[in-house]
Amino acid sequence: MLLRPPADIPSSEITPESTYLSRRDFLGRGAGALAAAAALPGVARAMPPQDKDELTPYEDVTTYNNFYEFGTDKADPAENSKGFTTKPWSVVVDGLVKKPFTLQLEDFIKPHKLEDRTYRHRCVEAWSMVIPWQGFPMADFIKRAEPLGSAKYVQFFTLHDPKRMPGQERPILPWPYTEALRLDEAMHPLAMFGTGLYGKTLLPQNGAPLRTITPWKYGFKACKSIVRITFTEKQPLNTWQLTNASEYGFYANVNPEVDHPRWTQSKERRIGEFRRRVTLMFNGYPQVASLYGGMDLHKNF
Amino acid sequence: MKSLPLPLPLPAAVLRFAPPARVTRVVLFVASCLPLLVIAGWLASDLMFHTRHLGSNPIKEAEHMTGEWTLRFLMFTLAVTPLRQLLGWNWLAKHRRTMGLFAFAYGSTHLLCWALLDVQLDWMDIVTDIMKRWYILIGMTAWLLMLPLAATSTAAMIRRLGKNWAPLHNLVFATVVLGCIHFFMAVKRDIEDPLLFASIFAVLLGWRVYMWWRRRQAAQVTPAIG
DSSP states (O other): OEEOOTTTSOTTTTSOHHHHHHOOOBTTTTHHHHHHHHHOHHHHHHOOSOSOOOOOOHHHHTTSOOOGGGOSSTTHHHHHTTTOOOSSOEEEEEESBSSOEEEEHHHHHTTSOEEEEEEEEEOTTSEEEEEEEEEEEHHHHHHHHOBOTTOOEEEEEEOOOTTTOGGGGSTTSOSSOEEEEEHHHHTSTTOEEEEEETTEEOOGGGTTTOEEEOTTBBGGGOOOSEEEEEEESSOOOOHHHHHOTTTOOSSOBOOTTSOBTTBOSSEEEETTOSSOEEOOGGGGOGGGGGGGTTOOTTTOO | OTTSOOSSOOOHHHHHOOOOHHHHHHHHHHHHHHHHHHHHHHHHHHHHHOOOTTOSOHHHHHHHHHHHHHHHHHHHHHHHHHHHHHHOOGGGGGGHHHHHHHHHHHHHHHHHIIIIIISTTOHHHHHHHHHHOHHHHHHHHHHHHHHHHHHTOSHHHHHHHGGGHHHHHTHHHHHHHHHHHHHHHHSSSOOHHHHHHHHHHHHHHHHHHHHHHHHHHHHHHHHHHO
């Protein structure tokens, strides 16, 4: 389904929310769940009913957020980002590219076809959601940026402006928030830049106006409210790894076999559900497995 | 310790404040039940009707709230002695047991919230969590240490234990220390709330050290005058 940028016509006007709610076009589902269930024989029998991935209500998606730039409680981002403006917004693209450039947000998005994609979203804190995103493949933009052959990683930076992002007034994390992907991960067809959800323009608490979406990774791997994208040869240190390397790594792939030191990652609570679900390898997106061939995922967590 | 003069020059009205016990007993009991009733009501409503009183993840929120109320009641318990010494409010002594038993009740609710609603009696997970996660082991120990205190809180047990009752009930300090550590370890990054509890505890403990020092001074000075 092709849509024009939400700024012109919100796709909520084209696709009613009720249609979203009844839709079942989950990318990579089915096969993914089966593969994971087969890989975890003992667990498959004890699995709570998880044959269905219902969309998480809009209310939950927009009020239960980890976005420390607007406060550390889950309800803080929605509350403290009221009045946060994303116009004007520009994005710097630099590092190992043919020619560094700066783009206004409109020009960043305009050349791309916006797509609707519903992905599972798994937080490192063992809760999860199902979110209907709008955005475009990250690969399409990376081709536009023309990275040099020496570029191996792409790094993203969130806006750093404590006046607009009050959470940054406290040194909870080393600001600005930064995240990075290996270039081949970023080029994977599942990786995308997000500009909206539920057919509406992205709200600040969800990372407006531009964020990354990598559904096979834990949520913290996403970089929100992006102002800079840089291409590097060396593996960058992402914010949570910089903060606590024993608990958060570079890859942050959803992996039920590698526990967080303080809690299990083998199960998760889907927001709105009572019973816990079994967490699937790569969050149920086995098509990314080839990216990590030969790697020890216990070490590279 | 009662023979020591009060350290603060307070107006007589404050020092004389002593509401009737039958009133304070009812007021404190109702007020102490209130958070539990509200949390339980909201949780039930959220789970059945998705009302979001406790946000989008109500089980987690109820777990956090009951945990924090446990620490609050432990702080109330530890505040009784300093308040008696500071304000002369000896009537508070009658309610320390109530506060302590409520700390135990909230701690037990916190534990049940985790075991029944969060991990949902998945014994494999419960056992591995206790064995592998330090903060759960520490929290569990803090709760276990409250068991003998709750069990020996009756008038008959106080009489039976005699001199041993007070040393036994000093275990409450261990519970608070472990409870605070448990809270520090449970948060991901923002330590503001655990730090607040630890600071209050430091003040309450510091007060005791100060009073102990004053008593020592008094004991040394008195014979010299006599």
